[in-house]
Amino acid sequence: MKLPAFDYAAPTSIAEAVQLLAANPGAKALAGGQSLIPALAFRLGAPPLLVDLRKVRELSGITIDAAGVRLGARVRWRDIEDEARLKTAHPLLLAAVKHVAHYQVRNRGTVGGSLAHADPAAELPGVAVTCDAQIVTAGAKGSRTLAAADFFTGALSTELADDELIVELRLPSWPRERRWAFEEFSRRRGDFALAAVAVCYDVDGDGKARHAHIGVIGACLRPHRVPQAEALLNGRRLDADTVASAVRAFEAALEPPSDLHASADYRRSLAGTLLERALMRTL
Template sequence: MKLPSFDYQAPASLAEAVALLAAGDGSARPIAGGQSFLPVMAFRLAEPSLLVDLRNIPDLSGIKISDAGVRIGAMARWRDLLDDVRLAEAMPLLPAAIDHVAHYQIRNRGTVGGSLAHADPAAEMPTLALTCEAQIDVVGAKGERVLAAADLFTGALQTSLEPDEIIVAVRFPAWAKTKRWGFEEFSRRRGDFALAGVALCYDETEGRAANVRIGAISVADTPIRLKNAEAALEGRAVDAASIEAAMAAASGEVDPAGDIHASARYRKALVGTLLGRALESAAGRKAR
């Protein structure tokens, strides 16, 4: 559980960072807050030759809120999001969910971009990005590109990023003030990895749900959308009957694995339970 030997660079520009990664020929890795990747290295599950620390690169952090939505720099830390009172107004789902990220100390160091790149299916941010149909801005040796969140996550701890690509920002689309939302997750102790979690949002017009988006945490290799549960609610009033239908659909459409913390059967049921609770809090929250 001691770190393997590696070289370290903390370049002052994005271009320099990309060049270092490209020169590393697949064995150089970028590092942001280090809250996930350093333990991975200590367990010798990864032994990069070079760590490229992104801390000195200007303009990688910061939260911008505009009519176009919320743009969060990759190096923004969880603490920055929780401290930004504008965010609670502009996109309340985000701070509500991020409040569940690990522990106090980890929230002071861990970053949004790091979490997206680490692609842990038990983490909050990947599911939030997927649920809210965020765009991920990426820079690499071949230039800039934009990835839909749905195209980023390819497997457990795996992404479609090239070894020389760095996440620059995540952009969430405009969030109507009237949007309804819910977030629930359950872990064995507060701050542990979620056994399951649900993030959702929808618009409400004339008492009916529209644009229903439901994402789930920790029930598959990647964050997933619960399409059947979404369909069970789309165009319907969010009431006891539709909530029950959505819960059943959610439990029916996931196929989680069991592990030392929870059985597959439990996780399947839990995702339905959490969806029910998230919908109740979404429907019960005072409309603005």
């Protein structure tokens, strides 16, 4: 299907891109185009202007330092896969990105595009929320830094204003001894997840878990942590019984949607099974 008619601009700076968005109500930013272009083809949108970000070098680059990992909005999935330092700087992120779609999509799709699209089954929003990441935006009214947990407001819905761009994702530093796991299930390799879980926690000198983070993806209307399950891990040595208790609390706290792909009950049970697998892998 042909795309609707639109004007096109390719700014070279964040300031210029923001100015174009502000001056053209309804305009959309274009990065990798893996979500936006299909939406336009299906006439789910008809923006008067596409603001192509491919020449905005400020949005590129992966920075790793003592403060953590910073991903520019134009960083592609393949850039993350190719960054060897992430094997220790943020292995959970690296593991999750390997589940993103297919090679062709990972060669074009971007960090900013995934965050802005906010599909509840997408991996990166879930990792961002699980790891207490921050999302930096730029708009006509200036720059904002939002907690990922507050950024996503629902399925395909965020706090991003029409004249704002996502500039970068900031992930906190990753302790070398942190335990973690990522588990996902989809009907076919590369499909969106019916459910996925991201898990990480630290271990104190007595072998007890602390700072437990458990995030749900797919079995939800927006990615979120599950504090009811986290509380059953913190201060305890993990074993089969502890894991089973956390899984029960996790399932009870979920409110998954039903659709043509899976019922709410199926997604809830599937997410619980994935959490059990993830936690047992960390022992």
